Amino acid sequence: MDILFFDPCLKDVVWGGNKLRDEFHYEGAGDSTGECWGISAHKNGDGKIKNGTYSGMTLSALYRDHRELFGNITAEEFPLLVKIIDAKADLSIQVHPDDAYVKEHEDCPFGKTECWYIMDCPENATLVIGHHAKTRQELADMIHEDRYEELIKQLPVKKGDFIQIVPGTVHAIKGGFTILETQQSSDITYRVYDYKRLVDGKERPLHVKQSIDVITVPDESGEKALVSTEGMKKDAMNLLIACEFYKVWKMEVETSVNVEQKYPFLLGSVLDGCGRVNEYELKKGDHFMIPSDYGNVKFEGNMELILSTV
Numbered sequence: 001m002d003i004l005f006f007d008p009c010l011k012d013v014v015w016g017g018n019k020l021r022d023e024f025h026y027e028g029a030g031d032s033t034g035e036c037w038g039i040s041a042h043k044n045g046d047g048k049i050k051n052g053t054y055s056g057m058t059l060s061a062l063y064r065d066h067r068e069l070f071g072n073i074t075a076e077e078f079p080l081l082v083k084i085i086d087a088k089a090d091l092s093i094q095v096h097p098d099d100a101y102v103k104e105h106e107d108c109p110f111g112k113t114e115c116w117y118i119m120d121c122p123e124n125a126t127l128v129i130g131h132h133a134k135t136r137q138e139l140a141d142m143i144h145e146d147r148y149e150e151l152i153k154q155l156p157v158k159k160g161d162f163i164q165i166v167p168g169t170v171h172a173i174k175g176g177f178t179i180l181e182t183q184q185s186s187d188i189t190y191r192v193y194d195y196k197r198l199v200d201g202k203e204r205p206l207h208v209k210q211s212i213d214v215i216t217v218p219d220e221s222g223e224k225a226l227v228s229t230e231g232m233k234k235d236a237m238n239l240l241i242a243c244e245f246y247k248v249w250k251m252e253v254e255t256s257v258n259v260e261q262k263y264p265f266l267l268g269s270v271l272d273g274c275g276r277v278n279e280y281e282l283k284k285g286d287h288f289m290i291p292s293d294y295g296n297v298k299f300e301g302n303m304e305l306i307l308s309t310v
């Protein structure tokens with residue numbers, strides 16, 4: 001059985017930067033590549049396997065035809081999406097719906113719970129997480145009257161922080177941030193505000209009605225969304241979150257780590273450094289999946305990874 005490596009899908013966007021080309025050396029990345037979908041079976045970026053028996057096959061096809069590699073889980077589509085985001089400019093202020101809302105209003109099986117590991121950000125940076133409206137009426141008024149400075153909450157963050165964003169949370173990544181995002185496999189996003197930015201001469205559409213529908217009021221995000229990874233154990237899997245959709249770990253390898261693959265599947269992304277997993281070489285920017293029943297794996301080298309499963 002192989003550990004499967006993926007060819008990422010790259011996305012050029014208005015707010016994208018050049019790190020995915022210059023630091024991660026992804027083939028085809030340019031000056032405004034904002035997202036690298038490293039592990040994805042989503043229809044808007046279905047990643048291909050690049051080694052072994054299933055080389056050339058998309059992750060969605062592999063999930064459809066070889067469910068045994070995924071521990072025979074029953075989700076109708078491969079449930080997770082892992083991406084690296086490099087923002088040169090601010091992203092729109094947005095909110096995501098939950099599973100129940102998308103089933104009623106969108107043609108998509110999953111809502112979007114997501115989490116971010118901050119790989120890089122400016123000194124004294126903040127992210128937009130949450131809002132100050134006390135009632136849905138006040139929320140609607142502040143949105144209709146363009147009072148965004150008053151509406152949004154700013155959360156101070158630093159490199160190495162980890163943040164869980166549940167559906168209904170107003171949020172935005174800002175320019176200067178590089179993050180590893182683990183999320184439900186969904187791209188349903190409601191844009192609350194886009195800083196009056198013009199794209200090809202016009203403002204991108206806002207989803208005011210849907211936003212007012214799905215934003216949690218009063219806000220429940222608060223500081224409880226944030227986990228600091230400072231001082232976490234080296235050469236160990238450190239659990240960052242376990243929620244109903246995923247489990248995510250940070251692992252900093254200094255010498256070696258033995259991992260028992262007891263999960264339906266285990267996803268990995270190398271954020272920095274290089275090393276090996278069993279007989280496979282690993283380097284910064286690699287994304288891979290260790291299938292169900294693979295057995296024990298040994299990570300060696302000097303590198304930082306984010307791992308996840310359902």
Ligand code: ZN
Binds near residue numbers: 094
């Ligand atoms: Zn989001």
